Amino acid sequence: MLSEATIATIKSTVPVLAEHGRTITEHFYKRMFSRHPELLNIFNHAHQKQGKQPQALANAVYAAAAHIDNLPAILPAVRVIAHKHRSLGITADQYPIVGENLLAAIQEVLGEAATPEILAAWGEAYGVIADVFISIEAEMYKEAEQAVGGWADFRPFVVDRKVAESEVITSFYLVPQDGAAIASFEPGQYITVKVNVPGSPNTANRQYSLSCEPGKPYYRLSVKREEGGLVSNYLHQQVNAGDVLDLSAPAGEFLLDRQDSRPVVLLSGGVGLTPMTSMLHTLAADAAKGIQPGRAVLYMHSALSGSVHALRDEVLAAAGRIGESAKVRFVYEQPTEADRAAGLFDREGRIDAAYLAAESPADAVYYICGPVPFMRAMVEALQSLGVENDRIRYEFFGPASQL
Template identity: 50%
Template structure:
């Protein structure tokens, strides 16, 4: 338990963290990788270069300072972050390293304002916060390893099949190299894939949503080819160099953006671009387990050429009793099909399809797309608890994202 004095000191740093949080976390990562370059084998280099990881950590540190006397308030966020940590094989021994470099970054940025009293209070608080993460992640590791077919950290998988879904998206079907059974997963979860492209000094890890229903003899991910930038290194490597029969390393499924399969109320799945991937797992699960459930699938794509899973969605929906699908394309040409529309998904379009809004809404896609969909749904009467969404990469408060 932290003393009241420590709590008061940590809370007193909130204004400084609000003003300099990202500067501190940027300095932190510089120090971390300078002192421990081996951790570049764990962290996503692209998120570092884009600044998303720094922003996400700054938000987490600020929230911890505000709620240092009621850390239970942070448990949902801790579980979400812990799930990502487990999928990346972040271990307890990494936390002291992070703490040491975070305190050094606070001192560097705040200078004389970071007194010994403040640094000592933050060292004590960080230890308390780290123990919360370590405890939750310990249970996650145990669950991943002891479940039926589970394993520890990374396991070797063979690429059984590679299938083009559109001009930009390719699906990869993975099977266990040791031929052991696969553990099940919750529709919406992701796996981490670790590769080492030729010429790269460090291994690279990316998290990809599983795009097929659980219960198969394979895991399927569907990867969009990105531009030739740091964030596209792994996707381009998978598209251009990984072939059927190759071996990659994968962690057990993780993530808390999952379909509530216990509910029977209406469900709407709204995907933008490659954000459709976890929704495919949800759709196919509903089709196999709740084929009578009222289901609406809405997909946004730049054009028909880049639209993924068009036939698979149509076949799945047509096999269900109360399901329908709609596609919005940013550019034409558009077929003569009432399910396909030209333009963005706006409030009026959603109203025409969904009003009155009922049940749960699962959204995935670029952050501005998710913000816009969330705003539209709320304008139509949806409550916060009805709306669920998934960030690809470090999570940010959706309210901080500029909508489309």
């Protein structure tokens, strides 16, 4: 336990550190990578360059420190991060490295303002926060390993099939190289892919949501090719049937609540449709088993146009299996004449509050995934309609940020 005095010091210095948060964490990463270049194999370099990851880490450390006398309040947020750490294979012995470099960075950025008393208090607080992460992650590694078909870190999978789903999205069906069982997962969960891209000095890790339904003998990832993106281009252009990819066990806390009988709206933009499609398949399988009969489902997806719209027929078929209680709405921002002629979409433009109000079943729980501006617009629209925050759930396809 931290002493009252330490807690007081931490709380009184959170604002100062938060103010210099970005400078401190950017310095921290430079410092840590120069001393521990092996960690360059774990961190996402694009996130570093865009400052997203330093910001996310800074936010987390300050949020944790601000709640240092009531850590249970932030446990849900810690679990989300711990899942990502577990999927990346982060180990307990790496925490002191982060701690040491973070403290040194605080000292080097703040200079004399960082008194020995302040540094000692932060050192102690970091230890407490790190212990929370380490123990939760230890539990998660154990669970992942002990699950039927499970494993703790990375396991080689063979690309069984590679299927182009649109001009920009390609699916990879992956089966375990050892031929043994694979862990099931909750719809909404993701795995981490670890790859060595030829010509790149470090290994790269990226998360991909599972787009298939649980319980199959394979995992399916559906990957959008990002302009200038390292791993997505490698997967699209160089990885083919027969190739091997290292995968983490399924992870994540963005889960479809299958016990909930309230209506559900699956709301996605672009490649954000992957967790939603897994959820829709699961709802269809549940409906077939008589679970939550008649539960209203709306699958609403926003794409630029038909050529980049993935999994269209599959989604319609899954909704068809649910029957009358399921509805699908496709919204195209820039439909082509061919899209119009083929009647591929239900609305032209963007999803807005009025459209959500008109199409959503009453009292629905909303699951949202897509680019950050899309998610922000959806959350704002739902809030303007009076939807309470506990009916709004979302997943970031990158480091979490403020919506």
